[in-house]
Amino acid sequence: MPLSIVILAAGQGTRMRSRLPKVLQTLAGKPLLAHVLDAVHELSADGVYVVYGHGGEQVPEAFAGRDVQWIRQESQLGTGHAVAQAIGRIPDAHHVLVLYGDVPLIQAHTLRQLVDSTDNADLVLLTTKLDDPSGYGRIVRNVHGTVERIIEHKDATDNERRIDEVNTGLLVARADRLRKWLAALGNDNSQGEYYLTDTIGMAAGEGLRVEGVLVDDAAEVHGINDRRQLADAEDILRRRHADRLLRDGVTLADPARLDVRGELKCGQDVMIDVNVVFEGTVTLGNGVRVGPGCVIRNSSIGDGSVIEALCHIESSSIGRSCRIGPYARLRPDARLADDVHVGNFVEIKKSELGKGSKANHLTYIGDAAIGADVNVGAGTITCNYDGANKHRTIIEDGAFIGSNAALVAPVRVGRNAVIGAGSTISKDAPANALTVSRARQITIEGWQRPQKRKKED
Numbered sequence: 001m002p003l004s005i006v007i008l009a010a011g012q013g014t015r016m017r018s019r020l021p022k023v024l025q026t027l028a029g030k031p032l033l034a035h036v037l038d039a040v041h042e043l044s045a046d047g048v049y050v051v052y053g054h055g056g057e058q059v060p061e062a063f064a065g066r067d068v069q070w071i072r073q074e075s076q077l078g079t080g081h082a083v084a085q086a087i088g089r090i091p092d093a094h095h096v097l098v099l100y101g102d103v104p105l106i107q108a109h110t111l112r113q114l115v116d117s118t119d120n121a122d123l124v125l126l127t128t129k130l131d132d133p134s135g136y137g138r139i140v141r142n143v144h145g146t147v148e149r150i151i152e153h154k155d156a157t158d159n160e161r162r163i164d165e166v167n168t169g170l171l172v173a174r175a176d177r178l179r180k181w182l183a184a185l186g187n188d189n190s191q192g193e194y195y196l197t198d199t200i201g202m203a204a205g206e207g208l209r210v211e212g213v214l215v216d217d218a219a220e221v222h223g224i225n226d227r228r229q230l231a232d233a234e235d236i237l238r239r240r241h242a243d244r245l246l247r248d249g250v251t252l253a254d255p256a257r258l259d260v261r262g263e264l265k266c267g268q269d270v271m272i273d274v275n276v277v278f279e280g281t282v283t284l285g286n287g288v289r290v291g292p293g294c295v296i297r298n299s300s301i302g303d304g305s306v307i308e309a310l311c312h313i314e315s316s317s318i319g320r321s322c323r324i325g326p327y328a329r330l331r332p333d334a335r336l337a338d339d340v341h342v343g344n345f346v347e348i349k350k351s352e353l354g355k356g357s358k359a360n361h362l363t364y365i366g367d368a369a370i371g372a373d374v375n376v377g378a379g380t381i382t383c384n385y386d387g388a389n390k391h392r393t394i395i396e397d398g399a400f401i402g403s404n405a406a407l408v409a410p411v412r413v414g415r416n417a418v419i420g421a422g423s424t425i426s427k428d429a430p431a432n433a434l435t436v437s438r439a440r441q442i443t444i445e446g447w448q449r450p451q452k453r454k455k456e457d
Contacts, residue, residue: 002094003045003115004175006086009033009101010053010073015226021055023101024062025230028237029261029279031062032224035104042108043115046094049086050101078193079169080185083178092176098196099170102224105236106170110220114213115172121146121211122177123203126170128218136166137197139212147210149201165214167197168221177203245272253292267303291326299330302338316348319355337372351382354397366390367409371397377421379404396431 013022023033033050040048052059053073060070071085083098090096095118097111110126117124125147127139137150138160150167151160173181181199189195203210215221219236223229241264242255250270252258257274264278267286276290280298284290288301291309301307301318308325315332318324322340331349336342340353343360351365354372359365361378367390368382380401382393391409395401399413402421413419414431422438429435 001115001118002091003043003097004047004049004090004094005040005043005045005097005099006083006090007033007036007040007048007050007099007101008079008082009050009059010076010082011102012054012076013102013225016230017227021052021059022224023052023059024055025224027104027224027230027233028259032104033059033063033101036099036101036106037063037066037068039106039108039111040097040099043097043111045097047090049089051082051085078187078191079196080182080194080198083196084182084185084194087175087179087182090175092174092179094175095172096175096178097170097172100223103168103170103221104224105222105233106220110215114170117211117213118172118174120209122208123171123173123200123210125172125200125210125212126168126215126221127165127212128168128215128221129164130166130218131164133161133164133166138163139165139167141165141212147200147212148204150197165212167200168215169197170221171196171200173199173203177208262298273309285320294325365393368393368395370395371399371415373397374399374401376401377403377405381406383408 009023011022016022016025018025024031027035047069049069049071051071051073053076073082073085095115097115114124114126130136135153137152138156139147140149140151140160142148153161178199181202184202185194185198187194200210222233222236224233238259241260242252242258245252245266246255248266249268250266250272253273258272259277262278262280265283267284269287270284271289273290273292275293277295282296283300285301285303287304290307293310294307295312297314299313299316302320304320305318305322311325311328313330316330316334318336319338319340321338322336324342325344327344328342329347333350334348335352337353337355339356341358341360342348345361346359346363349366351368351370353370354374356372357370357374359376363376363378363380364382366382367384369392374395383406384390384393393407393409394412396413396415398416400418402419402423404422405419406424408424408426411425412428414429416432417429418434419425419429420434420436423436425435425437
């Protein structure tokens with residue numbers, strides 16, 4: 001069945017109190033509209049059309065490279081008017097699924113169920129049940145269980161207001177029928193707008209079969225209009241991610257204090273402490289332990305490695321049985337082999353550390369290639385930037401770098417070399433030798449410390 005998808009994303013979101021269009025507000029680290037686009041990607045539709053308006057070109061520019069057709073709605077005259085902007089581009093034989101850019105928690109399997117239900121109906125809408133349906137349009141079904149009409153709360157009788165099944169606005173119908181209904185819409189209402197929901201009454205009035213697919217989890221159709229609803233959506237996603245991890249066997253110290261802002265893949269026997277934030281794509285191997293307060297972004301961590309508290313790891317690769325932190329920072333392109341130790345207040349950027357190497361204290365390693373079994377002493381700095389260009393430092397296997405050393409790149413430290421503490425190394429240090437470069441120590445007898453001058457009255 002050919003399928004086209006129309007996503008309505010033209011709203012301004014005035015209650016957000018923001019200069020950003022509503023669909024560009026972020027949820028779990030990405031725009032609201034991105035969540036909807038990710039869900040529809042799994043449907044393999046023949047075309048995806050996004051109707052945008054407020055914010056001008058900000059919306060399409062934010063999604064450059066996405067396989068989407070953008071349609072600008074110059075005047076926001078209601079949901080029916082918005083869909084009408086796209087319907088002219090869609091072939092008659094296609095089924096059209098209408099979604100909303102500010103309903104980001106919808107899941108692909110629910111959309112698939114909605115689309116598949118068109119096999120037995122002419123128009124299918126997604127419904128849900130609410131404990132308090134006040135303000136929502138109620139779903140009125142006939143004796144056969146099909147949808148007869150939608151009655152708005154203000155127009156409902158007392159009996160109709162007791163109905164707890166409500167309309168979500170998501171629907172699917174064939175393009176030729178939807179085109180005809182949209183052309184017949186009127187705007188004789190208090191808002192002067194053309195409502196997509198009016199097409200449901202038109203379909204029922206023609207004697208066509210209108211089905212309502214009930215989504216069990218009302219959170220999937222949670223719309224976002226203000227910061228409170230956005231925070232609620234964050235909480236829903238947080239619980240959704242935590243539940244999945246727990247089902248997969250991951251130990252969470254507190255499921256309520258975990259943020260997954262992307263995709264997290266875990267092996268067996270993984271333990272995650274409180275207040276950890278995962279962003280982008282992160283992979284944790286078997287037996288990995290992550291301490292409290294860490295931020296890990298677009299990185300992989302090998303089996304048996306331990307990330308101590310309050311580490312920041314970004315776009316890095318960590319091998320097996322490593323120990324990182326606490327208070328370590330791994331910046332993009334840090335690549336650690338197995339059994340590497342990186343201790344407190346160590347920063348690594350665009351560097352490789354070989355198997356068994358250690359940098360345990362107060363060290364900066366940038367643009368460096370460090371071999372296996374190297375010990376980098378406390379306070380060591382690779383001086384990789386000359387004010388204009390970056391340069392590489394190479395430290396070969398088995399080298400020992402004494403504390404408070406400065407390695408002025410480009411420079412090479414040979415295999416099993418030793419660099420004396422406090423040295424500034426600006427020339428290559430040979431293998432199997434001690435290299436020291438520091439001022440000679442002297443003691444000046446009789447030297448007097450300066451004294452503070454007495455203040456004059």
